[in-house]
Amino acid sequence: MSQKPTVYIKDLKNHVGEEVTLKGWLYNKRSSGKLKFLILRDGSGYVQCVVFKGNVTEELFEAAEKLTQESSFEVRGKVKSEPRSVGGYELDVIDMKTISIAHEYPITPKEHGIEFLIDNRHLWVRSKRQVAILKVRARVVKAIRDFFDSRGFVLFDPPIITPNACEGTSTLFEMEYFDLGKAYLTQSGQLYEESGAFALGKVYSFGPTFRAEKSKTRRHLTEFWMVEPEMAFYDLDDDMALAEEFIEYIVQSVLTDCQVELQELERDLTKLETIKRPFPRISYTEAVEILKRKGVEFEWGNDLGGADETIIGEEFDRPVMIHRYPSEVKAFYMKRDPENPKVALAVDVIAPEGYGEIIGGSQREDNLDFLLERIKEHNLPQSFFEWYLDLRRFGSVPHSGFGLGLERTVSWICGLEHLREAIPFPRMIYRNTP
RNA sequence: UCCGCGGUAGCUCAAUGGCAGAGCAUGCGGCUGUUAACCGCAGGGUUGUAGGUUCGAGCCCUACCCGCGGAGCCA
The missing domain is CATH 3.30.930.10 (Bira Bifunctional Protein; Domain 2)
Known part of the structure; x- marks a missing residue:
């Protein structure tokens, strides 16, 4: 992956229109045919990364499909202001590299009991x-x-x-x-x-x-x-x-x-x-x-x-x-x-x-x-x-x-x-x- | 320590004493704007443990184990 400046999600507002690299973990994922929405978290914040099949290689699109909850990856893309997205910013993905595929993550997006959460x-x-x-x-x-x-x-x-x-x-x-x-x-x-x-x-x-x-x-x-x-x-x-x-x-x-x-x-x-x-x-x-x-x-x-x-x-x-x-x-x-x-x-x-x-x-x-x-x-x-x-x-x-x-x-x-x-x-x- | 409540799929929970279920997660398939996305299909169970009652127990009874939150004590 080419070395564009690595930034933290909380600083994206200073990079609108620029190409940046983010590193973090997959918080959640949604897809709609030829679109994939990867919610990336890096400790400083959360941002939705949009993977459009027409913009990336077949391999990259498949790699995005394989990312499981909490898998680590780095992603390069163009920052844009996007009111539809949580946080107000979004990343149009150009390139992506999987760092580690996470095993089945126990803490799912639904509700959990306090005992289970404390165990984890x-x-x-x-x-x-x-x-x-x-x-x-x-x-x-x-x-x-x-x-x-x-x-x-x-x-x-x-x-x-x-x-x-x-x-x-x-x-x-x-x-x-x-x-x-x-x-x-x-x-x-x-x-x-x-x-x-x-x-x-x-x-x-x-x-x-x-x-x-x-x-x-x-x-x-x-x-x-x-x-x-x-x-x-x-x-x-x-x-x-x-x-x-x-x-x-x-x-x-x-x-x-x-x-x-x-x-x-x-x-x-x-x-x-x-x-x-x-x-x-x-x-x-x-x-x-x-x-x-x-x-x-x-x-x-x-x-x-x-x-x-x-x-x-x-x-x-x-x-x-x-x-x-x-x-x-x-x-x-x-x-x-x-x-x-x-x-x-x-x-x-x-x-x-x-x-x-x-x-x-x-x-x-x-x-x-x-x-x-x-x-x-x-x-x-x-x-x-x-x-x-x-x-x-x-x-x-x-x-x-x-x-x-x-x-x-x-x-x-x-x-x-x-x-x-x-x-x-x-x-x-x-x-x-x- | 005392009082009360609970333990069923990886998780959250259903199931008049009569076939063990759903949602999420996972796997496969579908969708060009999703917001805990959605739609279809599939796999997944020693119902906390040990006894007992019963033709039949997840459910009723006894004991034990584990946990929860309230009292006491304190921040």
Whole structure:
């Protein structure tokens, strides 16, 4: 095949009238006698390649006939603007070369069940919808990094293998660590981030985190990504202000750069366009009042369940920040409100449309004696936390932070049914393949 | 862990206790504008596993296996 410039489908608009070469895979094929329509995908987009029997050799026409779904090939042709074609452009094929004929492809153009698709996740990621989701995910990740990098935060990577359960609550993945006994996969880098904040001022970590909880719902994974900023000299109000600016930035970045993807996902853009500061801020106590007004039986002091969060979330058209939870349902390191010791200076951010908690954060307990009390109350082994207590012994200051779940955020922005579509290879309790 | 639902062709699903079916995918044939194209023909089955009831079980009963999504827990 002659060497014309190889271009990507997304750039075809700059080559109308020119002869170009495209390389990719056959997404679908239709034919009508002496015409063949080959839908080519190359990762950057999709384009219909038209093979007309009168324009090409007999051999080429037969080769086009033999292409099966997902066969790889390169094709040379003339780019033309074509409103009848999806995407608005088309390639009039002049020459074509088969690279590899695909075996019978399991994921056909009709509907499939979720189980089958997950079994074939390594192939499923080629599907239009999955490509769109994964591009949005990549854009969200970039927005997260850009946000913190441009606001004076320093990336501070916590360890993934840890000697103790960070918050002492969740079930963790356990391993034998040489002669040192048991070690665990991290459930949060937060305690380490606090040490980073006292060294660098404002830090963040961004990486995978692990929960061995036997959660079987569409909102849970055993391995998921979390971004955790931690800031010295921030109180709870500063923390909430940062969280809302952060979420607004992520959503608006995706809206600006992922129009094609959101359209493919049939996302209602008006639901995202309203995601602007300020977000509603209500106290836990006010949240309980909303529940009671809605007829939900709820006792002050209990934690909000998923259904409760959905009900409260439906009251607002943007994420709602619920703050000052009963300290008893929150982690030991959260600072109690000096004005009401029954509640902790914690905040959860609930996404709209029933997507639930996407952020959990708090102002941290900075007083050594109070923290020691909390550790005793929670029956945690103090020896494991000596290094953490040192942060209060050597120049303690007020500080705050939060964690945002990447997959839940992507799931919400994309309007997904299942969290597992928001990560390339989801890990769930009864599945660790492919 | 608890509660609920499910397992039939490669896939998605049908089938009053009475011949195992359709669409898609695959193969062959047809069509010069298809948009999950369409039309015709063909191949494709240990109905999750093991028992039981029955003249007869995909269907009813028991146990087990696997999965799904909800609760709890959390992001």
